[in-house]
Amino acid sequence: MLADQVCSAIGGGCKTAHAGMHIKSRDFNALVHDLGMALAKYKAPAKEQHELVGVLPPLNREIVGQ
Numbered sequence: 001m002l003a004d005q006v007c008s009a010i011g012g013g014c015k016t017a018h019a020g021m022h023i024k025s026r027d028f029n030a031l032v033h034d035l036g037m038a039l040a041k042y043k044a045p046a047k048e049q050h051e052l053v054g055v056l057p058p059l060n061r062e063i064v065g066q
Contacts, residue, residue, distance in 0.1 A: 006052070020066070
């Protein structure tokens with residue numbers, strides 16, 4: 001599902017991937033947090049970390065509660 005989120009974030013039109021999953025805000029926020037921690041752990045460059053983690057929060061409305 002992460003691939004679908006990233007696809008959607010970059011304009012790929014993967015909006016239906018979460019339909020019927022009833023994702024809660026805490027689940028979404030945990031994903032964003034865990035992704036940030038994984039990127040840091042594996043020493044992804046800071047610029048790319050911020051870019052990827054930064055595109056996810058605006059997707060909250062499209063994912064949470066679907």
